[in-house]
Amino acid sequence: MDIKKIYMDADALLEGHFKLSSGNHSRFYLQSAKVLEDPKVAKVLAETLAKEIRKNGLKVDTVCAPALGGLIAGFALAQALDVRFIFAERVDGVMSIRRGFEVSSGEKVLMCEDIITTGGSAMEAAKVVKELGGEIVGISALANRGFCKREGSDIETKPNCKLPQDIPFFALADFTFEIYAPDDCPLCKDGSEAIKPGSRGN
Ligand code: ZN
Numbered sequence: 336m337d338i339k340k341i342y343m344d345a346d347a348l349l350e351g352h353f354k355l356s357s358g359n360h361s362r363f364y365l366q367s368a369k370v371l372e373d374p375k376v377a378k379v380l381a382e383t384l385a386k387e388i389r390k391n392g393l394k395v396d397t398v399c400a401p402a403l404g405g406l407i408a409g410f411a412l413a414q415a416l417d418v419r420f421i422f423a424e425r426v427d428g429v430m431s432i433r434r435g436f437e438v439s440s441g442e443k444v445l446m447c448e449d450i451i452t453t454g455g456s457a458m459e460a461a462k463v464v465k466e467l468g469g470e471i472v473g474i475s476a477l478a479n480r481g482f483c484k485r486e487g488s489d490i491e492t493k494p495n496c497k498l499p500q501d502i503p504f505f506a507l508a509d510f511t512f513e514i515y516a517p518d519d520c521p522l523c524k525d526g527s528e529a530i531k532p533g534s535r536g537n
Contacts, residue, residue, distance in 0.1 A: 336383055338478065338508035345370045348510075352522040354529040357452065360520040363512045364532045365478060367449035371407040380477055380507060381411035387505050388416065388445070391486060393473050396443045397421060401430065401460040408477050409447035416445075423460035430459040432467065440468035451476040451506060454483055454498040474504045481511030 342348045347369035353361050371377045388395070395418050400409025402424040413420035421436040438444065444464050446457045454474065461471045479485050483496040485506045498504055515521065523529065 336379075336507070338380075339510070341376065341380070342370055342478070342510075345373070345376070349532065352527045352529045354517075354531045355452070355514060357514070358517065359514040360517055360522060360529045361512060361514045362522060363510075365450055365480075365510055366532065367404070367408065367477060370477075371411075371449070377407060377411045378415070381408065381415040384412055384475060384477065384505060384507055385415035387486070387507075388473065388475065391473075391503060391505070393445070393503065394443055395445045395472060397438070397445070397469070398447050398475075399423060399432075399444050399460060399464055399469075400447045401456040404450070404456065405446075405448040405476075408449045412445075412447050412475060418445075423463055430456070430463050432460075432463050438464055438467035438469040442469045443472045444469040445473045445475055446471060448474075448476040450478045450480060450510075451483055451485075451498070451504070452480040453495050454504075458497050458499075471502060473502055474498055476504075476506045479504075479506035479509045481509045485509070 347366045349364040353364040397419040398409050398413035400406055400422045402422050410420050423430050423432050446461050448457050481490050482493040483498045484492045485504045490509050
């Protein structure tokens with residue numbers, strides 16, 4: 336499956352000058368919501384990811400996604416794996432599990448994001464799951480931004496990756512493109528202004 340083509344065809348790989356949530360700048364931005372607006376595509380992507388996870392022999396009771404980014408991918412993946420789906424959300428900036436969701440002691444939880452960049456949000460949500468007694472058995476995402484090593488890829492883990500090395504990470508593809516510190520951004524030097532994706536119709 337050509338994941339990059341699917342993102343291109345859905346106009347989900349944006350080119351411009353973007354300010355990422357990490358504060359860094361980039362020429363490209365992945366807008367997974369655009370890919371997932373077609374439920375049929377979401378289903379196929381989730382089923383492909385589920386197949387990879389099953390092949391690995393991973394036993395999963397529940398998929399947990401950090402809102403908002405991971406909701407659709409997580410729900411579709413839980414459906415493909417035929418397991419329960421819960422999500423974590425930020426309340427006053429702090430990741431929490433609400434909505435009456437419970438996690439049993441020893442419950443095997445697979446975290447799911449749309450895209451893993453450094454994995455910060457996924458690990459914040461994972462911490463809450465662990466505090467409730469759950470066991471994090473894996474991390475998953477539709478796309479990997481190339482900072483963390485996923486199962487079946489040669490990409491090496493970069494120092495800013497926040498995912499633990501002893502838990503498998505599954506994703507469908509690596510999307511590696513450069514990011515720049517704001518004071519060392521060639522696009523800024525050319526005089527353009529970085530925009531926050533989502534803020535101006537992106
Ligand atoms: Zn810039």
